[in-house]
Amino acid sequence: MRIEYNFAFFDEGSKREIRRATLKAVAIPGYQVPFASREMPIARGWGTGGLQLTLSLVGKEDILKVIDQGSDESVNAVNIKKLITKTTGIKVTDETSEATIIQSRHRIPEIPLQAGQILVLQVPLPEPLRYYEPSELETKKLHAEQEYSGAWLMLFEQIMNYGTMSTGADHPAMVHDRYVMAPSPIPRFDNPKLNHSQALILLGAGREKKVYAVPPYTRVESLAFEDFSFEVEGFKNKYCGLCGAKEVFLDEMLDDLTGETFYQCNDTSYCLQRLNQKSAG
């Protein structure tokens, strides 16, 4: 049996509910707005929050890009793209600058986002305070009271234990001087891109049933101490083995045969675009 799905998979009631939550999320930057989080044909924890946001946004004229850890072609990205295109018939692209909606897991693309684009981030753990406070009721209170000492203490303990802030990804950030937000597991390298972004950034957590937002031109400051500043991952003297790019987020690769370490752009479409430009020029 072939089911004729509604445009963008959802029924209109589900979209309306997400849309109402999204508008409130934009009005309160960084605050996690609860939403119903429908059952999706992919498992919770695999990007259902981002997917639901994308489906509530998407229209016939949109051009979609989906990335997973910087790659347009990994299983998660491909499956999400398939679901969206099969239920909407819209165009997909790999090129960041061409897309109107970019759904992403764990990265913000290297090419700066522009006004008119919407970045949708998939979030596994939207609660930055969950690490030390398991109760949702309690974390809601902590947010209400702007009581973030736990988040600071977590960073302080990391510095004490390891001599550095060891947040590999998902380094908490203060939004509009009010809410501490989990920026989704993007590397620290991408945190500064959230600050004064030209594009609207929406974050969706399907399993945890939360949406939140960073409107354009909003102050997003990664948590750090006066005497211990926030630092992004450094790739000093390292470059992409394929396209030669520097000052981008690199993946470390190991050559099994020679045992040598080499690096490659994490953002595959950025790398490919550079390679194409090189071969064209």
Next chain:
Amino acid sequence: MKLDLVHDLQEAYRKTLDSMSRPGLISNIRDQASKVAMEINDFIPPAALVMVLMLFDTEVKFKVCSKREAEIAELINQLTYAKATEIESADFILVLKDADPEEFEQVINSACPGDLHDPHKAATIIVEADSVSNDRDLTLIGPGIEIESYISVKTNYSWVDLRAEKNSEYPLGIDLIFTDRDTNILCLPRTTQIVQEVAG
């Protein structure tokens, strides 16, 4: 042509979202509003009606401020299944042009601003203005605005000070959506601050 409840409302939503995330940006929903040419236009202006159809359903409680409140509330209930309620408990409040200035003041003062645990439960107020434009009447700053943006909102009632007072304890506050007869939409989320008012 009839309003397409899937695609037209999607387009209207994206425009509203754009305006909500960039306060001062005026979007126009003429294409969508022109399609709601039903007899109910006499009651609810088309731009506001598109907002109602876009956001209201059985989960929503609303309040209408107008001389013809009863008729309009009944109509909205029939169209969307949303429930009419009092100002204090409404998720959305629709203030039409023929509402009394005192009533508007009461709306702003009594509308739910959310609470610290649930600031998202605050009311959204949809106001029918005479006109909205980017004339340099009010200066806006805040999230979504690069440096400053300028707006002019013509209404029968003054709202700037009332809103400022209501929204003085961020994250509590109300979010405003202005519509006008040219089907423009202008959004003022609670984060937007009106820093200066130029007289005249």
